[in-house]
Amino acid sequence: MSAFIIEGGHPLSGTITPQGAKNEALQVICASLLTDEDVRISNIPDILDVNNLILLLKDIGVKVERPAQGEYVLRADDINLNYLESDDFVRKCASLRGSVLMIGPLLARFGKAVITKPGGDKIGRRRLDTHFLGFKYLGAEFHHIAGRDVYEIGAKRLRGCYMLLDEASVTGTANIIMAAVMAEGTTTIYNAACEPYIQQLCHLLNRMGAQISGIGSNLITIVGVKSLHGAAHRILPDMIEVGSFIGMAAMAGHGIRVKDVSVANLGIIPDAFRRLGVKIDVAGDDIIIPRQDHYQIDSFIDGTIMTLADAPWPGLTPDLLSVLIVVATQARGSVLFHQKMFESRLFFVDKLIDMGAQIILCDPHRAVVVGHDRKIRLKAGRMASPDIRAGIALLIAAMSAQGTSRIENIEQIDRGYEDIESRLGMLGARIKREN
Numbered sequence: 087m088s089a090f091i092i093e094g095g096h097p098l099s100g101t102i103t104p105q106g107a108k109n110e111a112l113q114v115i116c117a118s119l120l121t122d123e124d125v126r127i128s129n130i131p132d133i134l135d136v137n138n139l140i141l142l143l144k145d146i147g148v149k150v151e152r153p154a155q156g157e158y159v160l161r162a163d164d165i166n167l168n169y170l171e172s173d174d175f176v177r178k179c180a181s182l183r184g185s186v187l188m189i190g191p192l193l194a195r196f197g198k199a200v201i202t203k204p205g206g207d208k209i210g211r212r213r214l215d216t217h218f219l220g221f222k223y224l225g226a227e228f229h230h231i232a233g234r235d236v237y238e239i240g241a242k243r244l245r246g247c248y249m250l251l252d253e254a255s256v257t258g259t260a261n262i263i264m265a266a267v268m269a270e271g272t273t274t275i276y277n278a279a280c281e282p283y284i285q286q287l288c289h290l291l292n293r294m295g296a297q298i299s300g301i302g303s304n305l306i307t308i309v310g311v312k313s314l315h316g317a318a319h320r321i322l323p324d325m326i327e328v329g330s331f332i333g334m335a336a337m338a339g340h341g342i343r344v345k346d347v348s349v350a351n352l353g354i355i356p357d358a359f360r361r362l363g364v365k366i367d368v369a370g371d372d373i374i375i376p377r378q379d380h381y382q383i384d385s386f387i388d389g390t391i392m393t394l395a396d397a398p399w400p401g402l403t404p405d406l407l408s409v410l411i412v413v414a415t416q417a418r419g420s421v422l423f424h425q426k427m428f429e430s431r432l433f434f435v436d437k438l439i440d441m442g443a444q445i446i447l448c449d450p451h452r453a454v455v456v457g458h459d460r461k462i463r464l465k466a467g468r469m470a471s472p473d474i475r476a477g478i479a480l481l482i483a484a485m486s487a488q489g490t491s492r493i494e495n496i497e498q499i500d501r502g503y504e505d506i507e508s509r510l511g512m513l514g515a516r517i518k519r520e521n
């Protein structure tokens with residue numbers, strides 16, 4: 087296990103550019119399985135989860151070229167379906183959540199896929215019912231393979247239909263869309279997730295010859311086509327990384343510009359930070375977070391205490407609540423965080439409490455933060471990163487703290503943040519990696 091050693095208290099300033107979006111990358115990379123022609127994708131982040139998914143695609147026979155940094159050409163013209171039966175495949179899927187996104191395209195193109203319990207963050211139950219239900223609506227059948235923790239999914243022919251999803255699952259919606267693009271007839275998905283990740287996937291699929299409408303809404307209509315062809319695609323900036331940088335700038339920044347963020351695709355994210363009193367200026371497609379000696383948490387119009395809660399898009403993404411919690415620890419005022427979607431994502435606040443933050447963990451889903459208004463600084467700590475977003479939140483806390491902190495299990499951070507110690511180092515952070 088690797089660790090970061092962070093010397094806190096160094097002011098950060100300058101300009102930083104976000105990487106391409108992890109969650110979009112996982113989807114569009116898997117979309118390349120839908121055609122035997124070249125799919126060229128640029129702005130692919132160089133992070134563990136994405137690199138492991140590309141390796142897994144190589145294992146099943148996808149030809150991979152990397153003409154430039156962040157740019158890949160993927161050609162799935164000779165897929166080895168036998169590899170899906172191997173223990174090696176199952177083992178690799180089990181450590182990578184993005185692997186679940188291969189099922190829809192494999193089912194659409196080859197009528198066959200294997201589903202195993204995929205990896206990802208340990209942030210509570212991560213059920214796959216929505217994926218299963220969607221595939222079943224389209225006519226797929228599931229068989230549990232005795233002795234192995236996997237299901238085989240098969241479908242001689244997928245048939246379009248109307249479906250109302252049980253919840254707006256992000257990877258579930260992406261998977262069902264990819265399964266439906268070559269189904270016979272029309273598929274209508276209601277209660278579809280509509281994150282920019284999904285919108286981007288749909289735009290790529292349409293460029294590949296699919297007929298998808300309703301993009302950006304929770305009602306998606308897909309008219310099945312016979313086959314798809316190659317296309318090119320550029321991944322959007324990672325909105326979760328942009329949010330992480332806003333949080334970092336509020337806590338430890340002396341003026342930070344985040345460049346080329348695609349403001350139009352950030353949704354409610356900047357406003358969530360503004361609710362905590364963080365000042366954010368927009369300049370073209372950049373955002374600027376000036377130094378702020380104090381920031382004051384809003385209250386609701388009726389004077390009641392501010393609540394920030396996650397919700398399916400265009401609501402507040404659950405992936406930024408951990409960062410928002412850290413920011414609140416130095417605000418003036420109090421705020422209730424309600425993490426509705428995941429069950430175990432708030433437990434990391436124990437570490438912030440050890441560092442001197444005033445937080446009441448009410449139950450696994452709710453925490454109240456009483457801000458210090460910078461009168462008391464967080465003190466350095468020794469901790470392990472339980473998941474990717476708690477990891478970055480702890481890193482931000484450590485950069486703003488007094489003294490030298492140590493964060494272990496930083497592989498969790500590496501899953502989603504490209505070369506983070508060097509990039510933050512350019513802004514003045516002192517972070518050393520220990521392998």
Ligand SMILES: CC(=O)N[C@H]1[C@@H](OP(=O)(O)OP(=O)(O)OC[C@H]2O[C@@H](n3ccc(=O)[nH]c3=O)[C@H](O)[C@@H]2O)O[C@H](CO)[C@@H](O)[C@@H]1O
Pocket residue numbers: 109112183184211212213253254255256257258398403404405426427428
């Ligand atoms: C690789 C990837 O893209 N991962 C993202 C994806 O995971 P993933 O697609 O796995 O997450 P889902 O959208 O399926 O669900 C996440 C959690 O939210 C719950 N839920 C979901 C929808 C809903 O309307 N109500 C509800 O309670 C689910 O039961 C589950 O506990 O979406 C999550 C939710 O934005 C993000 O945290 C993950 O970063």
Ligand SMILES: C=C(OP(=O)(O)O)C(=O)O
Pocket residue numbers: 108183184205206207405474475502
């Ligand atoms: C929860 C996340 O990732 P994953 O779905 O890959 O575990 C995340 O990106 O915050």
